[in-house]
Amino acid sequence: MRHNFDEIINRRVSECKKYEAACYPEDVLPMWIADTDFAVPAEISEAIQQRAKHPCFGYPIESFEFEEAAARWERVRFGWNVDPHWVKYANGVLPFLMYAIRAYSYPGDKVVIQPPVYPPFSAIVRNNGRQLLENRLMQDENGKYQIDFDDLEKKLKDPRTKLFFMSNPHNPAMRCFTLEELKRIGELCLKYNVLVISDEIHCDLTYQGYKHIPFGSISEEFANNCIVLINPSKTFNIAGFRTGAAIIPNKRIRDNIEITIVNNKNYGRTIFGMLTFVTAYTKCDYYADEMMQYLQQSRDMMMAYMKERIPRIKLAEPEATYLMWLDCRDLNMTQDELKAFMFNKAKLGLNDGATFGTGGTGFMRMNIACPRSTVEQALEQLEKAVNAL
Structure with missing residues (x-):
């Protein structure tokens, strides 16, 4: 691949909402809001840096x-x-x-x-x-x-x-x-x-x-x-x-x-x-293609891992998005208990399924658009927490 999606980037020093808005402690993995932990394509970074060399940033024309x-x-x-x-x-x-x-x-x-x-x-x-x-x-x-x-x-x-x-x-x-x-x-x-x-x-x-x-x-x-x-x-x-x-x-x-x-x-x-x-x-077509190859492997790994080692949490086959919709209803928790369990026991910062409206209670949403090592760590933490119940 031209792009390294395994690269670990410290986003806590970048005014990043995913990591800083919720004030997550260091031992909690933020895997909620829908942005990625991947560096942007080199072409985008270079274009920004090149334009930033010009000292004026007034009203732009509406280029076609x-x-x-x-x-x-x-x-x-x-x-x-x-x-x-x-x-x-x-x-x-x-x-x-x-x-x-x-x-x-x-x-x-x-x-x-x-x-x-x-x-x-x-x-x-x-x-x-x-x-x-x-x-x-x-x-x-x-x-x-x-x-x-x-x-x-x-x-x-x-x-x-x-x-x-x-x-x-x-x-x-x-x-x-x-x-x-x-x-x-x-x-x-x-x-x-x-x-x-x-x-x-x-x-x-x-x-x-x-x-x-x-x-x-x-x-x-x-x-x-x-x-x-x-x-x-x-x-x-x-x-x-x-x-x-x-x-x-x-x-x-x-x-x-x-x-x-x-x-x-x-x-x-x-x-x-x-x-x-x-x-x-x-x-940046190549980047979109490579990212989906990478996410495909993470998604497949996660599906197999959960089916074999965390069967109490269900994951239907994801057809699209890097946002995994976890069915946690077999844990028999209230939504408040489920949120507390994910944060305090599994040490994961996930989206509360109830915020997605009718039918979301009993679910949590996990963002896997991050290095695979992070996904693996999250699954290990989740397995340990569920097994301790």
């Missing part, structure tokens, strides 16, 4: 390189021929959820989500005065999450339902939705005139045997009824630059979103955000 880089990534990686003019700059993915809510619904209207899911989905709906409808994902006998399409149709047909927030690949369910599933979602949303907001921030993080399909690539009809959100932060460890993109093929939707952006005075780009975004999506 940004839009072209986003379009290139979707075309080369996923086969979706995106027109660069469809691309809108964003200081992250979440602002576009808010823009969509404000542009395409009124207070009291309804938004459908699929819990357990990324916590800001529900928060941003409620904080903007809209009602939340839950199409809860259901587990099969193997722990794999499935969509309840009968329930989904019931929620979408409500005349006050205006938006459907989709996480694909799904965080934390580790699902990479199939073409059949996406088609059924798209057809139902068209039938009931519900706009799809597809958060595809984990699109690069799929394991062998699975393939990410951009929602807008499936058909022209779907493309004209969606906003697809992407961001290189999860893949290239550049979340701190707060830069993402929205792909909006429908000009009417795009223009209405632009009005909302202007109304909220949220225009203007960042120098280093654009620089890292463009560099990642034009020069």
Whole structure:
């Protein structure tokens, strides 16, 4: 490999939220928030250093390189021929959820989500005065999450339902939705005139045997009824630059979103955000490929280890993301007891499953985007703690 993913980097001296915000003691491994412990690609580091040599950092121009880089990534990686003019700059993915809510619904209207899911989905709906409808994902006998399409149709047909927030690949369910599933979602949303907001921030993080399909690539009809959100932060460890993109093929939707952006005075780009975004999506394909090879080995090792040595904690086969969704219900603990057990006994800083909403109680989320030695240490600590119960 060109990149060394085994390298141990001390992040406690870098104002790092994963390590410092929660004030974890030295004997607790922070494996929660969704960034990686890997160094960025050399190309990104070099581009930043080169630009930083210039002593002025005033307002930048809105270079079309940004839009072209986003379009290139979707075309080369996923086969979706995106027109660069469809691309809108964003200081992250979440602002576009808010823009969509404000542009395409009124207070009291309804938004459908699929819990357990990324916590800001529900928060941003409620904080903007809209009602939340839950199409809860259901587990099969193997722990794999499935969509309840009968329930989904019931929620979408409500005349006050205006938006459907989709996480694909799904965080934390580790699902990479199939073409059949996406088609059924798209057809139902068209039938009931519900706009799809597809958060595809984990699109690069799929394991062998699975393939990410951009929602807008499936058909022209779907493309004209969606906003697809992407961001290189999860893949290239550049979340701190707060830069993402929205792909909006429908000009009417795009223009209405632009009005909302202007109304909220949220225009203007960042120098280093654009620089890292463009560099990642034009020069760092090899890094994304190598990281997934590395994560594949960590994921496979973890699945085998838990099945053989920690069977009381279940892990369904992860299809995507480096965020492992641990089913701890066989430990027979309350959620507070489970959190305390992971922190005080296993010495692991994990995400509380209950924060992901309905269906998250009894679960914890573990981030394995770190050197494999760290994953191995975490599993050993978890095994020791469970065996001591």
